Amino acid sequence: xxxxxxxxxxxxxxxxxxxxxxxxxxxxxxxxxxxxxxxxxxxxxxxxxxxxxxxxxxxxxxxxxxxxxxxxxxxxxxxxxxxxxxxxxxxxxxxxxxxxxxxxxxxxxxxxxxxxxxxxxxxxxxxxxxxxxxxxxx
Ligand code: FAD
Numbered sequence: 001x002x003x004x005x006x007x008x009x010x011x012x013x014x015x016x017x018x019x020x021x022x023x024x025x026x027x028x029x030x031x032x033x034x035x036x037x038x039x040x041x042x043x044x045x046x047x048x049x050x051x052x053x054x055x056x057x058x059x060x061x062x063x064x065x066x067x068x069x070x071x072x073x074x075x076x077x078x079x080x081x082x083x084x085x086x087x088x089x090x091x092x093x094x095x096x097x098x099x100x101x102x103x104x105x106x107x108x109x110x111x112x113x114x115x116x117x118x119x120x121x122x123x124x125x126x127x128x129x130x131x132x133x134x135x136x137x138x
Pocket of ligand 1: 010024027028029031032041048050062065066067068069070071072
């Protein structure tokens with residue numbers, strides 16, 4: 001099995017309620033665990049930032065489905081690389097919601113607002129990983 005990590009950013013096409021986010025998360029939770037895919041989805045400032053880790057073919061197929069979802073567009077692939085082992089041990093969604101830790105991370109990146117398309121692949125991964133260990137799930 002060839003393990004890969006894929007990171008992308010996107011912009012919402014309409015306002016997302018907590019219920020909208022929950023329904024994406026529920027769907028991702030049940031599908032991704034069945035596919036052996038881990039990672040994290042972060043939502044803030046009308047942008048998504050997502051990392052997917054798992055089998056190359058499965059991650060590619062899932063990404064194509066996600067990219068087709070009308071709830072977001074302006075999808076930008078930030079990174080795609082082979083990995084030895086996953087960094088994320090399960091599937092999570094971080095709803096940032098302006099938490100102090102999130103604000104601190106933005107300050108560190110010298111960003112006034114969350115604009116994930118401006119992050120390098122390394123910054124995006126560090127951001128998601130840091131968030132995954134500090135953020136409560138919804
Ligand atoms: P269906 O639910 O039948 O979807 C059919 C079509 O309708 C698809 O194009 C779907 O994208 C779209 N759709 C579904 N619900 C809505 C809605 N409420 N409003 C508008 N269009 C809708 N899925 C995962 O399995 N894993 C993930 O990690 C994952 N991450 C996502 C991240 C983001 C930012 C978004 C927006 C969606 C994500 N999804 C994820 C959902 C994914 O895009 C698909 O909706 C899901 O895989 C189910 O698709 P389906 O074709 O099997 O089923």
